[in-house]
Amino acid sequence: MATTPVEHPSTTSTFPTRQKPLPYAFVNGRRTPLSSILPPLVFGTATFNHQYNTDPFALDTTGLVTSALTHGIRAFDTSPYYGPSEQLLGDALATSFVRETFPRNSYMILTKVGRIGGQEFDYSKEWVRQSVGRSLERLHTEYLDLVYCHDVEFVSPAEVLEAVRELRRIRDEEGTVRYIGISGYPIDVLGDMAELILRETGEPLDAVQSYANFTLQNQTLAGPRGVHRLRNAGVDVVPNASILGMGLLRREGVPVGALGDFHPAPSTLRKAVRNASDFCDAYGERIEVMAIRFALETWISAGALCGSQGDPASGVPWKHESNQDVGGSKLGVSVIGVSRASELEKTMLVWRSILDGLEGGKETAVQAGRWYRAWEWSRNRRKAVQILAEGVQEVLDDGFGYAWASPDPGYVNTKKKDKKVPQESDAQWLTPAASPQAVPVRDLTEIAEERSLPMR
Numbered sequence: 001m002a003t004t005p006v007e008h009p010s011t012t013s014t015f016p017t018r019q020k021p022l023p024y025a026f027v028n029g030r031r032t033p034l035s036s037i038l039p040p041l042v043f044g045t046a047t048f049n050h051q052y053n054t055d056p057f058a059l060d061t062t063g064l065v066t067s068a069l070t071h072g073i074r075a076f077d078t079s080p081y082y083g084p085s086e087q088l089l090g091d092a093l094a095t096s097f098v099r100e101t102f103p104r105n106s107y108m109i110l111t112k113v114g115r116i117g118g119q120e121f122d123y124s125k126e127w128v129r130q131s132v133g134r135s136l137e138r139l140h141t142e143y144l145d146l147v148y149c150h151d152v153e154f155v156s157p158a159e160v161l162e163a164v165r166e167l168r169r170i171r172d173e174e175g176t177v178r179y180i181g182i183s184g185y186p187i188d189v190l191g192d193m194a195e196l197i198l199r200e201t202g203e204p205l206d207a208v209q210s211y212a213n214f215t216l217q218n219q220t221l222a223g224p225r226g227v228h229r230l231r232n233a234g235v236d237v238v239p240n241a242s243i244l245g246m247g248l249l250r251r252e253g254v255p256v257g258a259l260g261d262f263h264p265a266p267s268t269l270r271k272a273v274r275n276a277s278d279f280c281d282a283y284g285e286r287i288e289v290m291a292i293r294f295a296l297e298t299w300i301s302a303g304a305l306c307g308s309q310g311d312p313a314s315g316v317p318w319k320h321e322s323n324q325d326v327g328g329s330k331l332g333v334s335v336i337g338v339s340r341a342s343e344l345e346k347t348m349l350v351w352r353s354i355l356d357g358l359e360g361g362k363e364t365a366v367q368a369g370r371w372y373r374a375w376e377w378s379r380n381r382r383k384a385v386q387i388l389a390e391g392v393q394e395v396l397d398d399g400f401g402y403a404w405a406s407p408d409p410g411y412v413n414t415k416k417k418d419k420k421v422p423q424e425s426d427a428q429w430l431t432p433a434a435s436p437q438a439v440p441v442r443d444l445t446e447i448a449e450e451r452s453l454p455m456r
Helices: 061-070 085-093 096-101 125-138 157-174 187-201 224-232 267-282 287-302 341-356 361-367 374-399
Strands: 041-044 075-077 108-113 115-117 144-149 177-184 207-211 334-337
Touching: 061 085, 061 096, 061 341, 085 096, 085 108, 085 125, 108 125, 125 144, 125 157, 144 157, 144 207, 157 177, 157 187, 177 187, 187 207, 187 224, 267 287, 267 374, 287 334, 287 341, 287 374, 341 361, 341 374, 361 374
Parallel strands: 041 075, 041 334, 075 108, 108 144, 144 177, 177 207
Antiparallel strands: none
């Protein structure tokens, strides 16, 4: 059963019984544009994986998902490639508390197809069908809101086309998929694929998700090769994922989980980031705090060209906020990833502060009973973050804008012919029975010492 969320002192309303559905419709062959309903803040569950954590089953994923929902998050991103992520997310969304309070039509599930392992990909229509079916089962849902072709740079353009066409067939004939996109790392490959799909099929992609390309270290996604090119290819939404550069932008360095040091950043870039971290320390800031605030706040405007007017997460427990409350314009969509309750709480504090600084934020803060100077605080904080971000850019020097190779030179797809979707018993990860019991979400009073970190 889901961990019962704690009603924080800032909460002004009682617990609602059921949340309202997202305004999705499919009428006369036309569906609501993704950019009208996708929330600008998406909860990414790549952290529910052995790359980032020694044992994902030891995380309180049920508590995290429940707390995210109560704070207003209404979209979750996952993938079969993320180890047990789909299973853990699906189980969290299937608890009685979540089902009774947050109906399936009140939030969105985003997942992927095509990537099986580190060196194994299968974009065939047969595999796409099996993968979608397995995701539906794992996530305990009758439909998937958005399905990406995962890391398209590892396969040929013809394979990407085959997978996209099969996803669209499933969308049109079976209705278990609503929107279709691609994801990957190299900016130019994403642009090439988006243009190819539009040219060959006459229909643009609903979404192209890029990761680690709009951060303190690399901001290529905001330029002509990124969001502008994708918009010209008809792409509706461009979510920005991995705002910490797959964990590169952290004082303690890249995350090392059960799979060891997987990060592709070379030693020279890691050293440059360490120097940048020392620079931030000298001004009383942690580099990850700077990175989170900078990416979320700047992408709201930089990514607006392919952004969304979906309702943002309010960041305040049990407080709904509409897009109109923060100005009514499109907001760039970002994907966040956390592993623990304290990380989620701090991230939501940052997000709330960012929203306070948007158009209409001053009035919204007052109406919600927050500090009447929250808007002013947010605007001043933005200036400070921008100044330090420019300093980080100077310290990174040649490391700023650096992009690692993906795939590595000499990569060979190890896809096996006639491969079938593995059964859960074949999965190469720890089982819940082999893991410590999950720790419930704690009350904020229990993490007071952790909140001394200046996150806002």
